[in-house]
Amino acid sequence: MEKPDLCSDNFFSMMLDCWRQDQDERPSFQELVERLEQLMLQEVEYFDFDKVDESKDYYHVPETEENDDDENEGLE
Numbered sequence: 176m177e178k179p180d181l182c183s184d185n186f187f188s189m190m191l192d193c194w195r196q197d198q199d200e201r202p203s204f205q206e207l208v209e210r211l212e213q214l215m216l217q218e219v220e221y222f223d224f225d226k227v228d229e230s231k232d233y234y235h236v237p238e239t240e241e242n243d244d245d246e247n248e249g250l251e
Contacts, residue, residue, distance in 0.1 A: 179233055181226055185214055 178187045189210050195201050202210070227234070 177233070179229055180231065181223070183214070183219070185210075189214075 178184075182190075189202070189207070192200075194205070226241050
């Protein structure tokens with residue numbers, strides 16, 4: 176997966192660590208909690224919707240019949 180434009184390097188690094196093939200190299204839940212706490216304490220802008228480039232593939236989720244059925248449920 177490519178790094179989303181608005182994803183911080185630290186957060187993306189943590190995501191990649193979680194996806195390591197060798198599960199022994201993945202961070203523990205406690206490590207993740209500590210790393211997330213550190214990220215939350217940083218004084219940086221979390222997310223700016225005005226900077227979203229919706230042309231990127233990772234923003235496009237294909238529709239499925241199941242999604243269509245869920246949306247129409249109760250409308251009949």
